[in-house]
Amino acid sequence: MSTTAASPTLDVSGTRPIPFWRLVRVELRKSYDTRAGFWLLFTIGLLVALVEIALLLAVLIQEEPVAVSDFSIVAAFITSILLPVLGILLVTQEWSQRTGMVTFAIEPRRIRVVLSKLVVGILLTLLTTVFVFVLGVVLTLVCEVVQPDLTSWDYDWRFVVAFTIGQSLTMVVGFALAALLLNTPGAIVLFFVYWWGLSLILAAVAGIFPQFIDVIPWINFQVALGPLYEWELDRAEELAQILTSGTLWIGIPLGFGLWRILTAELK
């Protein structure tokens, strides 16, 4: 039409872009304001408490020696499965519930939304880690009171750091697979294949071709992370293994996933 030139312009001089921290606040709230989100977080807390208390009871009944770090090692079994699911839900919810139409209309620079979700995933991982350790300390105190001779306070800050980094990276694997598939069940299945199936498959292959065993840490991110958990990450080769397997399980899916999210059509 002819009035294009005379068309009024939008005065945006007084409007500031949405600051990143506000997006993080919104995404954080979105992670627990639904039943699925709330119960997932609640379940993580509950299961962590249950396994740590189960360990406490087992230790006390059988009068076994125990160290403060034992509690977090037990809890890690739970968190390393459920935190990735949390990471998956953060991403896929926008697709399964179609809220992406609203989210990306409010903040069209989609990369900022994805990054804020990643930050929320890491924040919740940190929160979980703090919970795991605080509960571990409390339960160790109980052991200290009941069986002081068998209780050890051997405590290595490097273990805490390694634990936190490992948990965060595992959560990010879930996040990356979710970005790749943009589908909740698909991403969860793929993550569990990675978590349980991969080791089995690689072990089977190594059973047939024994020399393959040296290749495994270059492919299996979990195995590659082993030295990190043990805080023995002192060889360049081990670092390289983390980098290659990390690229395979985080870099590539996250890269493709980001490309998908940034160019996807939201319906």
Add this chain to the structure above:
Amino acid sequence: MITVDHLTKAYGSFRAVDDVSFVCHRGRVTGFLGPNGAGKTTTMRVMVGLTPPTSGRVTIGGLDYAAIPNPGRHVGVLLDASAQHGGRTGREILTLGALAMGLPSARVDEMLALVGLTDNEAKRRLRNYSLGMKQRLGIAHALLGDPEVLILDEPANGLDPAGIRWMRGLLKSYADRGGTVLLSSHLLNEVELIADEMILIGHGRIVAQGDKKSLLAGAQGAATSLAMSLDNTALATELARRGHLVDPVGEGLRVNAATEVVGRAALDAGVVLTDLRSGGVGLEDLFLELTSATARDGAGAVPPPPPPPSHGVHVPPTPNMPPVDSPVTPPGGHR
């Protein structure tokens, strides 16, 4: 305010939106009309950056949507009222929006009151909402940031008659205060009363645009009259002899001719007219006429209405005696 410039969106060889250009002006309500699948929603999604266009561009106030800082403060969007998490309450959904846009939480209460959602309703989860309540919530969400531009896709869908009237008033006063409104619909009568301008789209292409008057003026030779007489059969025969199309409608006739022509025919045939008025062209006829050729899958489950017979119909307008020489219309297929 909204400028759509040669916009095309193709999916493979299918062109959902095909070289569409139009402008929405400030202070006016623009109705975006077309049958289902005509490309309205796709066009609106491109407007707010949710769908990348194949070619062409859309600007709002001269800017790409993505270039608008905190766009919710300038452009209110409602594309699909159901595209919200079913597990969140209405209030929570608005709270999230207000939080992202940097608005005080009091704004949430204001909007809930404005769209008439009670406190109790706002506390219910969205999956328990009726479609009408979802629409009200969606409109509240679009208005949260007090935007200058509103883009609403089928906002009246699911609203009851009172709700439609309420929305009409709301959008009208919004436009009167200088806002720009673009709303889509596949139902003409929803839009007819409120839109200052209309864009008619069919099969991805704009088939007509303008205000109501100019659209009707553009429909040439479409003047119709509604006539009733003491002898409709004789009148129909006379009109048909003069080459006009005649359709029995209810107790009378619909004639594709001006009232004067019908009056003269009645005079010559010696038939007493009991009622004669201009049927105008309902905008609806125009709408159907313009979009029927381009409507999606015209040959779907319901056969298209039969073309008007080329000769006059000499049948008294008794509903239970269909004319032998015209195809049988399914119930409800004809008005």
